[in-house]
Amino acid sequence: MPRAMWEGAVSFGLIVIPVKLYGATEPVDVPLHQVHGVDGGRIRYRRVCEICGQEVPYDQIDRGYTAADGRVVVLTKQDLEQLPLASKGTVEISTFVDESEIDPVYFEKTYLIEAKGVGVKPYVLLRDALAKTGKAGVVKVALRTRESLALIRPRGDLLVMDTMLWPDEVRDPSFAAPDTEVHASPAEVTMAETFIGQMSGHWEPSEYTDSYRAALEALVTAKLEGATVPEPVKTEGGGEVVDLMAALRASVEAAKKRGHASSGKSSGSDKDEAAAG
Template identity: 60%
Template sequence: MPRSIWKGAISFGLVTIPVKLFSATEEKDVSFRQVHPEDGGRIKYKRVCEKCGKEIPYAEIAKGYEMPDGRMVILEAEDFATLPLATTKAVEVVQFVGEDEIDPTYFAKTYFLEAEGSGAKPYVLLRDALVKSGRSALVKVALRSRESLALVRPKDNMLLMHTMLWPDELRDGSFAAPAEDVTVSDAEVAMAQNFIDALAGDFKPEEYADSYREAVEALVESKLDGTELVAEEEPQEAEVVDLVAALRASVDAAKKRREQATADDESDAEPKRSSKAKKKAG
């Protein structure tokens, strides 16, 4: 079981719910070391003070806040522990909202909320009330040296908390929108909808994998074994002149892939059915 990263309470009106917070996600990206290519030795960095030139151990490094006029204010761990901020130990519910009201761009990180001690009953009360109301709790909480908005919502018999960015942390992306004079025809939109329908289905995350990570791992294995990887052919990028024709071809290709996938699933299931039939016959 992972270690909790925070302990506090959810303030649900006059009801208090003691909780522990656990990270709900972990990144499994490919990690590399910076090394000297001649001998494989790892590259190390020293933390050196720019004024005195001394190497400073990590444990002795403090946090400094630089004022606009250049003055540096040194902050100690005790300073943060005494911050006049209620949300350092309490998740304050500020509003109840529909989950679809919040743009997913706001979401930063996901956590599990676990009831602690006497918090089990009020935890279940909040969870079930949110389920029946079809709403989520918008809260404020201070985690890891910053206060955040967050959304508490029920999922699979538990409560999840999604920390959120503040509005001024979202960049203006209007520059990325196409020019207003770019238009498409009804036929092009209809064919695009056909392509969407051809690939529509239920989201099954277990069907997807990180191909890049798998490719890097295969590359590392080939380096160890002294074998050569067969390079994938790069797709040829063709200039699209007729959007409707291109989309029609895309729809046909998508249907063929789906039919092939269905046939593969049925062929995989056939040995299982045959095995069961033999057992019954025996």
């Protein structure tokens, strides 16, 4: 079982729910580290003070802020822990909103919320009420060394907390918008809608795999066993699209063929199962 990274309480109105918070995700990757290419020796980094030249143990490292005039303000762990944050131990739901109102660009990380002791009943109450109303609760929470906006929402039998960026941390996207003079014709939009319809399906996370990680694991295994390193798979890059409608029609036809091939495989395997039965 993972270790709780925060303990506190969630409150709404006069109801207080003692909870623990756990990371909802766990990165899975091939662990690589830096080595000297000549002899394979591990590259190590040392924390060295640029003034006295001494290596500094982690427990003696504090935070610092450099002002515009060059002066450095040292902030100790005690300074940071004593900041007057109401959200440090208890998060209070200030507003209930429709989750669909929030642009996904604001979402940062998801945490699992576990009820403690007497908090189970109000936890279930909040979960069921949010699920029934389609709402999520907006809170502020202090995790580690910063305060974040967050959203508490139901996820199956659980409540989860999604930390979010502050509005001033979200970049104004207008610079990346296409020229307002460029328009897609109604026929092009209709054809694109047809293509989207052909390619639509249900979200099945298990159908997606990390191809890069698989290739990296194969490369590491080959090198460990002294085998031939796998040849990279060559893919043809897409050329410049000259006729948009022709490209859309070709895309729709290709999607139809893929759909027929999948249907054929399904019906074929159904026949085999019937014959076997």
